[in-house]
Every structure is written in C-alpha cells, then in structure tokens.
Amino acid sequence: GSQATSNSDIIDYRKQHLGKSLSLQYKVPIKMVRGAGQYLMDQYGRKYLDTVNNVAHVGHEHPEVVRVGQEQMALINTNSRYLHENINELAKELLETLPPELSVLHFVNSGSEANELAIRMVKAVTGERDVIASEVGYHGNSNMCIDISSYKFDGKGGKGAPEHTHIFPLPDAFRGKYRGKNIDGHYAEEVKVQIDKIHAKGRGVGGFIIEPIISCGGQIELPEGFLAKAYQYVREADGLCISDEVQVGCGRMGSTFWGFQLHGVVPDIVTIGKPLGNGHPLAAVACTQEIADKFANGMEYFNTFGGNPVSCAIGAEVLRVVKREKLQSHALEVGNYLKKELMALALNFPIIGDVRGQGLFLGIELVNARREPLAAQTDYLANRMKDHGILMSTDGPDHNVLKIKPPMVFSQENAEELVFYLKKIMAEDFMKL
Numbered sequence: 001g002s003q004a005t006s007n008s009d010i011i012d013y014r015k016q017h018l019g020k021s022l023s024l025q026y027k028v029p030i031k032m033v034r035g036a037g038q039y040l041m042d043q044y045g046r047k048y049l050d051t052v053n054n055v056a057h058v059g060h061e062h063p064e065v066v067r068v069g070q071e072q073m074a075l076i077n078t079n080s081r082y083l084h085e086n087i088n089e090l091a092k093e094l095l096e097t098l099p100p101e102l103s104v105l106h107f108v109n110s111g112s113e114a115n116e117l118a119i120r121m122v123k124a125v126t127g128e129r130d131v132i133a134s135e136v137g138y139h140g141n142s143n144m145c146i147d148i149s150s151y152k153f154d155g156k157g158g159k160g161a162p163e164h165t166h167i168f169p170l171p172d173a174f175r176g177k178y179r180g181k182n183i184d185g186h187y188a189e190e191v192k193v194q195i196d197k198i199h200a201k202g203r204g205v206g207g208f209i210i211e212p213i214i215s216c217g218g219q220i221e222l223p224e225g226f227l228a229k230a231y232q233y234v235r236e237a238d239g240l241c242i243s244d245e246v247q248v249g250c251g252r253m254g255s256t257f258w259g260f261q262l263h264g265v266v267p268d269i270v271t272i273g274k275p276l277g278n279g280h281p282l283a284a285v286a287c288t289q290e291i292a293d294k295f296a297n298g299m300e301y302f303n304t305f306g307g308n309p310v311s312c313a314i315g316a317e318v319l320r321v322v323k324r325e326k327l328q329s330h331a332l333e334v335g336n337y338l339k340k341e342l343m344a345l346a347l348n349f350p351i352i353g354d355v356r357g358q359g360l361f362l363g364i365e366l367v368n369a370r371r372e373p374l375a376a377q378t379d380y381l382a383n384r385m386k387d388h389g390i391l392m393s394t395d396g397p398d399h400n401v402l403k404i405k406p407p408m409v410f411s412q413e414n415a416e417e418l419v420f421y422l423k424k425i426m427a428e429d430f431m432k433l
C-alpha cells in the first residue's frame with residue numbers, strides 16, 4: 001500500500017516470513033530510501049556517506065546508468081538466443097579492459113553464478129574436480145561455491161572442507177602463518193603442498209581460485225610475487241587459474257583495471273560481478289578461446305536472464321562511465337591520499353596495527369600490543385562512525401578489520417571527512433570494551 005510502514009513492522013514481518021539466516025546491518029537497523037553518488041538517505045532524510053558499497057560502483061543511481069536501463073526496459077527484454085547489439089557492446093567494452101588471451105565471455109546474473117560456471121569449466125576442461133583455495137576465501141552462495149569457501153565451511157554452521165577442496169593458509173603478511181617481507185615463496189610452497197596432497201590421493205589438480213585482495217579475509221593483499229609462483233605450480237600440475245574479481249574489479253584497484261594485473265599474471269578464467277551492473281544483477285566469466293572451446297562439449301550452457309538486453313545496456317554504460325569520468329585514476333589518487341592519511345593516523349593510535357589495500361579498496365586492522373585482534377573495538381568504531389553519518393563495514397576471520405570500499409566517486413573531501421571522524425572517535429575511551 002501507499003502507507004509508510006514503521007521500521008518495527010518491517011522487522012517483525014521479515015522475522016516471520018523471510019529467510020531466517022538473513023541478518024540486518026546495525027543494532028538499530030536503517031531504512032534507506034534514496035541513493036545518489038556516494039551518499040544514501042534514510043527515511044528521516046538523514047544523509048550517510050557510504051564507504052561500504054562497492055556494488056554501486058559509479059555511484060548510487062547514476063543518472064546515465066538508470067536512463068539506459070529504463071529506456072531498454074521499455075523497448076525489449078528477452079533472452080540471449082535472439083540477436084541484440086547490447087550483448088556485443090558489453091562484450092566489446094569488457095574485452096577492451098582484458099588481456100588479449102581472455103577473449104571469450106559468458107554473461108550471468110551474480111558473482112556466485114560466475115564462480116559456479118568457472119568451476120564447471122574447470123571440471124569440463126581438466127576432467128578433474130579438485131580445487132585449491134585460500135583460507136577465509138569467499139566465492140559465493142551456491143553449493144559448489146560454498147564448497148570452495150573456507151569463510152563459510154570453516155565458520156558457524158559449516159562442516160569443514162569437503163574432500164575435493166584443498167585450503168592453504170591465508171597469505172596474510174601481518175598476522176598470518178608467515179609474516180613480514182619476502183614471504184611470497186613460503187605461501188606459494190603452501191599451495192604446492194596442496195597440489196602434492198591431491199597427487200598423493202591419485203588425483204589431478206582441477207583449479208586454483210583466489211581474489212587478488214582477499215576481501216572477507218580482511219582486505220588481505222597477496223604478497224608480491226606470490227600469485228606468479230602459485231600460478232606456475234598450478235599450471236605445472238595442469239590446473240587452471242581463476243581470478244575472482246567480483247569485489248576488486250572494474251578499476252577499483254586504481255593502478256590497474258583488474259586485480260590480477262597488480263601481480264603481472266594472466267589467469268585462465270576471470271569472474272566479474274558486483275560492480276558490473278552498478279546494483280543491477282549482472283556478472284560475467286571471461287576465459288581463453290581454448291577453455292571456451294573445450295567447455296562447449298555439446299552440452300549447451302543456457303542462462304535465462306544472463307546477457308539480456310537490459311542488463312547489457314546497463315553493464316556497457318557502467319564501463320563507459322568508468323572511462324568517461326576517469327574513475328580508475330580517481331580511485332588511485334583518492335585511495336593513495338586516504339591510505340597515507342590512515343597511516344599517519346596509525347602513528348598516533350597504536351591500535352591501528354596495519355593499513356593496507358589498493359585504490360579504493362582499503363582495510364584498517366585493529367590489534368592490541370600483542371597483535372591480538374580487537375573485534376569489540378572495531379565494532380564500536382563502525383557503529384560510532386554511523387552516528388556521525390559514515391557507513392563502514394567490518395570483516396576478517398576475527399572481525400577486527402574496518403573495510404573501506406566506497407562507490408568510486410568517493411572524493412578527497414570525503415576522505416578528509418572520514419579521517420576527521422575516525423580520529424575523533426579513536427580518541428574516545430573504548431579500549432575496555
């Protein structure tokens with residue numbers, strides 16, 4: 001109906017009739033009614049600066065993205081078995097950003113579907129089903145994706161790694177198994193250990209999947225050199241390398257368009273999600289010609305909504321906006337500025353143990369003097385920042401990492417505001433939580 005419903009009525013209804021494992025953000029949940037750029041507005045007209053939403057890539061409700069979606073929706077929306085320019089246009093825009101080896105695209109509707117398809121490709125091409133993945137990695141909500149997501153099966157409600165999943169330790173230079181500098185070889189050896197384990201079982205390696213910065217792991221930057229070495233080991237074992245770019249892709253890294261490019265490698269399969277549709281469900285899988293040919297083994301891959309003209313109009317416009325508004329170089333500039341300011345803040349507040357990340361994908365890790373995680377303090381900071389109108393998220397296996405991954409239009413002024421309030425709240429008395 002047209003009558004506004006109270007928040008408590010909305011909550012009561014959700015509790016009764018919506019999936020029980022769906023959680024709400026914040027102790028007092030917020031109802032957002034408008035979005036624009038890097039800002040959100042709640043039902044009371046309160047404005048929030050959003051540092052959480054890396055889906056609203058070019059800004060919440062970007063006018064051009066909204067326009068092309070509305071216009072295409074009024075014309076025709078069908079599946080991709082009919083001819084339409086939009087799917088080719090989106091493909092061209094994406095291919096312009098990818099290395100020439102990755103020349104074939106499949107369009108799907110979510111990051112989970114993208115990774116699901118990537119693993120199907122691995123199985124079809126290699127004939128193997130054993131997958132190597134990082135500790136605390138997250139790759140999606142489907143059966144197969146959960147099976148390769150240590151974040152889920154090693155967490156609450158999980159039952160540990162399935163037989164065909166092989167987890168190596170989180171390559172965390174700050175609090176991981178190996179710390180500090182020149183540890184890339186050690187972590188690559190851990191990947192090798194998993195390869196040997198698969199061989200010892202008389203099986204072969206299917207694939208290796210990892211994010212270039214491990215998001216759910218707490219914005220963990222892969223040690224320099226690690227990815228190249230790990231890819232080499234996996235390829236020597238005839239496995240395929242998947243880069244999960246669902247969170248980090250489309251220019252967010254600043255210095256590169258894709259996360260794998262930070263590491264000078266070319267994956268066999270790249271999965272793309274969240275930012276591509278700017279909030280509209282759109283995702284993609286890029287792969288080599290050879291993989292695409294082998295995957296097309298006679299069994300058709302059909303996806304009802306994947307690659308429809310409306311989604312493709314939106315995706316192509318998102319990529320054009322990134323170019324037109326120079327959002328990649330903007331992410332580099334503002335990200336570098338913000339990271340430097342946060343590092344300066346860490347000098348005054350020793351509970352900031354580590355500041356890391358690239359472009360507009362940063363993390364602040366809070367620890368005590370023994371480098372133990374400070375989860376309650378991290379939660380306190382996120383909630384206090386909300387009181388000041390700034391939305392921040394927390395993550396990591398110990399819930400002690402503040403994450404910063406805003407819409408890419410996030411400005412230098414926004415960065416200054418963020419640092420100003422962080423500094424103010426850091427000075428509050430909250431260590432005894």
Ligand code: PMP
Nearest residue numbers: 110111112138139140244246247
């Ligand atoms: N991969 C990564 C790295 C993700 O962060 C997510 C979502 N958080 C997914 C895959 C799954 O994407 P979706 O929720 O769109 O299915």
